Amino acid sequence: MDYLTLFQYALVLILPAAYLARRYYLSGSPAPIPTTAPVDEKPTKSIMQAPRDDLAPPKDDPFTLAQLKEFDGSDPSKPIYVSIKGTVFDVSSKADVYGLGRSYNIFAGKDGSKGLGMSSLKEEHAVPDYSDLNDADRKVLDDWHAFFTKRYNIVGRVTDLPVSAVKTEAEAEASPSL
């Protein structure tokens, strides 16, 4: 076999193999295609309040649902609390929306996780047990929890959530990817 034949073999065998190998490699790690503008490039205006950077370290004080009720905005001398998935937030800074007779007073002084997940302001939905929510509504609920965590001080946790709500949390912790 002379050098020319060897060279031809190389062309016929190695080049396609190299091409296929390259395609295989690239398909496994496609170059990221930017779908949105970098966040700091184009600040978006939101009707929602901005996250705060002056929050106090979270507290872990125990609250029963009955105790939580005292902080429903009906007594102006007391703070207003909203619980989400058992985390109690002090929303007094937004008495204009959570105070008595205001749009979101339905969530004050209680854990209304299910209603938040369902985007519902109905009294019967503002309950702690969200175990029958579908995945999409659970995501909405988790987004609200994250929203509140960035904007309100955590003052404690509810200690007597209904068993089904607590079970839902335990399941989520057991398999966090679900």
Ligand code: HEM
């Ligand atoms: C026509 C329908 C709705 C409109 C026009 C509306 C409008 C608004 C506006 C303007 C804000 C900002 C309020 C502020 O920061 O002062 C807000 C916040 C909020 N909305 Fe709605 N909303 C609607 C429906 C709902 C529903 C169905 C829910 C039920 C879950 C909901 C839950 C909330 C919550 C929890 C906040 C956050 C308030 C905070 O803590 O900053 N909204 N909404």
